[in-house]
Amino acid sequence: MSNTLIDGLKERVSQAITINTSVGVILPSSNYSDMMQALFEYMSSRNDHFWVYLAISKPYENIVKQFEYASQMTNIRFIDCVSRAAGITNKDPNCIYIESPSYLEKIIIEIMNIFKEVGDQLQKTLIIDSLTSLSIYNDNALVTEFFTHLINRTRLKDIHTFSLAIEEEMDDYINKIMYLRSNKIIKLRESFI
Amino acid sequence: MDLVKVQLTNSEFLSTGIEKLDNLLEGGILKGFTTLILGSPGSSIEILSKQLAVKGKVLYVTTDETEQEVMDAITRFGWKPEHIEFTDIATKYSKSVLSREKKRVSIYEQRSKLKLKELIEIGSSGVMPAVKAQEDFLAIFSNSAKTTSPEKIILNSLDFFLSMYSQEEVLRTLHAAKVANIERAGVLFIIMTKGIHGEVFERKMEGMADCVLELNVIQKGSTFERFLAVKKMRNYAKKIGIARYAIDSDGFVLEMIERIM
Amino acid sequence: MTNSESYVYNQNRIGLNENENAKSSCPCITGIDELDQKLGGGLPSGNTVLLVGSSGSGKTTLSMQFLTNGAKIGERGVFFTITEPLFKLTKNLEKFDFYDKKMIESGMVNLIDLRIISERLGLDAEKYTVEDASALLEILKDIADELDVKRLIIDSITALCYRLQTKEMIRDFIFKLGSSLASMNCTTILTSEVPPNEVKYSQYGIEEFIADGIIFLGDVDRKGDLIRTLQVIKMRGTNHSRTKSAMSISSKNGIELTPLLKSRV
Numbered sequence: 001m002s003n004t005l006i007d008g009l010k011e012r013v014s015q016a017i018t019i020n021t022s023v024g025v026i027l028p029s030s031n032y033s034d035m036m037q038a039l040f041e042y043m044s045s046r047n048d049h050f051w052v053y054l055a056i057s058k059p060y061e062n063i064v065k066q067f068e069y070a071s072q073m074t075n076i077r078f079i080d081c082v083s084r085a086a087g088i089t090n091k092d093p094n095c096i097y098i099e100s101p102s103y104l105e106k107i108i109i110e111i112m113n114i115f116k117e118v119g120d121q122l123q124k125t126l127i128i129d130s131l132t133s134l135s136i137y138n139d140n141a142l143v144t145e146f147f148t149h150l151i152n153r154t155r156l157k158d159i160h161t162f163s164l165a166i167e168e169e170m171d172d173y174i175n176k177i178m179y180l181r182s183n184k185i186i187k188l189r190e191s192f193i
Numbered sequence: 194m195d196l197v198k199v200q201l202t203n204s205e206f207l208s209t210g211i212e213k214l215d216n217l218l219e220g221g222i223l224k225g226f227t228t229l230i231l232g233s234p235g236s237s238i239e240i241l242s243k244q245l246a247v248k249g250k251v252l253y254v255t256t257d258e259t260e261q262e263v264m265d266a267i268t269r270f271g272w273k274p275e276h277i278e279f280t281d282i283a284t285k286y287s288k289s290v291l292s293r294e295k296k297r298v299s300i301y302e303q304r305s306k307l308k309l310k311e312l313i314e315i316g317s318s319g320v321m322p323a324v325k326a327q328e329d330f331l332a333i334f335s336n337s338a339k340t341t342s343p344e345k346i347i348l349n350s351l352d353f354f355l356s357m358y359s360q361e362e363v364l365r366t367l368h369a370a371k372v373a374n375i376e377r378a379g380v381l382f383i384i385m386t387k388g389i390h391g392e393v394f395e396r397k398m399e400g401m402a403d404c405v406l407e408l409n410v411i412q413k414g415s416t417f418e419r420f421l422a423v424k425k426m427r428n429y430a431k432k433i434g435i436a437r438y439a440i441d442s443d444g445f446v447l448e449m450i451e452r453i454m
Numbered sequence: 455m456t457n458s459e460s461y462v463y464n465q466n467r468i469g470l471n472e473n474e475n476a477k478s479s480c481p482c483i484t485g486i487d488e489l490d491q492k493l494g495g496g497l498p499s500g501n502t503v504l505l506v507g508s509s510g511s512g513k514t515t516l517s518m519q520f521l522t523n524g525a526k527i528g529e530r531g532v533f534f535t536i537t538e539p540l541f542k543l544t545k546n547l548e549k550f551d552f553y554d555k556k557m558i559e560s561g562m563v564n565l566i567d568l569r570i571i572s573e574r575l576g577l578d579a580e581k582y583t584v585e586d587a588s589a590l591l592e593i594l595k596d597i598a599d600e601l602d603v604k605r606l607i608i609d610s611i612t613a614l615c616y617r618l619q620t621k622e623m624i625r626d627f628i629f630k631l632g633s634s635l636a637s638m639n640c641t642t643i644l645t646s647e648v649p650p651n652e653v654k655y656s657q658y659g660i661e662e663f664i665a666d667g668i669i670f671l672g673d674v675d676r677k678g679d680l681i682r683t684l685q686v687i688k689m690r691g692t693n694h695s696r697t698k699s700a701m702s703i704s705s706k707n708g709i710e711l712t713p714l715l716k717s718r719v
């Protein structure tokens with residue numbers, strides 16, 4: 001299939017993540033699944049990293065169904081913010097479930113708690129999937145405050161962040177905080193394909 | 194049931210002690226019958242309960258007034274009971290409350306008997322000490338008829354037991370008392386306030402009783418009219434009737450009698 | 455009447471202040487990091503703190519965490535429960551990682567059911583007389599002294615007062631409790647149950663007068679989701695933060711705090 005496309009994406013992800021403490025990715029929804037594939041392949045190839053994956057776009061179950069190898073990885077933990085609110089009551093030791101995407105403080109607490117237990121020999125990286133999903137459940141101002149707060153705290157602990165935003169769901173607010181709080185913005189265009 | 198039939202063939206009645214009421218009942222209460230008297234507040238049911246005690250060999254079980262208070266009231270009306278004995282639960286109850294009060298005052302004494310370590314151990318054990326056995330007033334009631342053999346037992350009132358025991362427990366005891374009453378061929382009056390124990394329980398009581406009398410007070414303009422109704426009479430449908438009554442210095446006076454047939 | 459009351463009241467206040475000076479300045483750490491930070495190290499040692507919240511707000515959990523964290527650094531504690539029986543209390547506790555049965559077995563954490571004690575002493579479980587209340591207070595103090603505890607919890611002061619019949623009795627009891635606690639060498643949490651969505655710190659309106667500090671557990675509504683909050687309303691002897699924190703309760707970490715995001719809540 002479009003292996004060159006995935007490889008190309010992986011290359012861009014790799015470069016951005018290694019150099020920058022906070023990366024923002026703005027992508028059209030048509031490229032979302034390609035991005036996911038590239039991201040998961042990249043994550044599974046890096047044993048020197050520890051990943052926390054914040055799932056707001058879709059439930060953890062769906063993610064591991066698509067990328068079965070992700071559930072076998074020992075250096076990734078998931079925080080699922082949508083299952084409980086959707087009435088899904090599954091349990092998985094690899095995943096922390098949060099009752100609602102509006103429990104922003106709880107999300108921060110859980111993220112920091114997971115990283116607290118990770119040794120310094122691993123590069124700690126947080127994936128936020130996605131900021132635009134978060135803004136569906138919360139006022140923009142609150143998402144801004146959350147993101148600012150999160151970036152401040154993760155930087156203090158040398159945790160890198162990799163935040164996704166779907167172009168069609170974005171407004172000026174999200175756009176502004178992405179640009180303000182990220183060291184590097186990756187903007188994918190359909191023309192890129 | 195069979196025992197009741199035996200009594201029916203003897204067709205013996207016991208006078209209530211109130212002539213007009215005997216008339217309304219066409220002779221009195223059939224021996225072996227259990228009679229429930231329901232009274233709404235203000236119906237002077239407590240006067241009736243005492244007036245019933247004048248005729249015959251009576252055991253009066255009193256829960257709210259002491260024996261002395263009952264006798265004082267009877268004397269005030271100038272009644273002379275033929276033979277009356279008492280089971281004075283009111284006095285027993287106030288004694289038991291009083292002794293508990295006394296116990297409470299001595300908390301410092303209690304405390305000094307216990308070592309602190311012991312107390313800490315008890316408090317950490319999580320085990321509640323068994324509730325101290327209180328006098329069983331229901332048992333006192335059901336045993337009271339066994340020693341004497343009265344013709345009439347008047348229980349005034351069931352309200353007391355219902356405030357202390359579950360309805361099931363009370364019903365069980367009453368069933369036993371009813372059977373004993375049949376065997377004794379006596380009459381048993383149970384007095385209960387109407388409308389405070391729930392409709393279901395009232396139905397159950399009415400179902401259990403052979404005869405149900407009901408005292409009602411109805412306000413008509415600025416005056417109150419009092420009615421005594423025979424609501425139920427087992428095997429004697431024609432006895433269902435109603436009478437207006439008043440209270441004067443002689444007690445209950447039944448005025449106008451009306452049959453509902 | 456009014457005169458003698460204000461006299462009692464003043465005496466208590468003076469008593470508390472004197473003790474405050476006499477007590478060591480080393481704070482009594484709660485072991486809940488963010489709370490200790492807020493408090494500038496911990497609860498001031500020897501203080502009496504009113505922990506206020508509606509039912510289910512986390513008062514019992516926070517108190518227990520305070521007690522077990524104390525045990526971990528060698529400070530013995532006692533928990534007097536009034537509403538919840540011990541089996542229920544321990545059953546809930548066992549769900550939390552901060553709880554270790556060994557703390558009970560070693561006597562570092564003591565759980566005592568005040569209802570059982572008052573029952574054993576022949577008190578009416580629902581109603582206390584003035585003497586009952588005073589006697590119970592003395593017993594409380596004696597037990598705390600005997601066990602030599604540094605941390606003491608009464609859960610809840612509301613349930614204790616509920617058993618007193620009149621406002622005067624409650625007032626009298628609260629002030630006696632205040633001077634009793636002030637004379638003890640331990641840091642105390644009194645839990646106070648208030649109706650939900652009400653900004654008041656106690657059921658009877660006087661419990662807060664004997665408290666050196668008030669911590670309020672509440673919640674804020676965010677688009678229909680309730681977020682638990684914790685706020686230090688007052689804390690004598692510290693320069694504490696008054697900001698509202700969001701509070702999380704989890705089996706793994708018990709109670710945790712993080713700054714509350716406030717935008718357009």
Ligand SMILES: Nc1ncnc2c1ncn2[C@@H]1O[C@H](COP(=O)(O)OP(=O)(O)O)[C@@H](O)[C@H]1O
Pocket residue numbers: 507508509510511512513514515516549550703704705
């Ligand atoms: N293991 C747990 N994980 C998350 N929440 C819990 C857990 N155990 C109890 N809770 C929550 O904590 C609250 C109980 O707190 P508790 O301390 O008993 O409240 P309070 O004493 O103020 O009534 C409940 O609302 C319950 O939902």
Ligand SMILES: [Mg+2]
Pocket residue numbers: 510513514515609
């Ligand atoms: Mg509680």
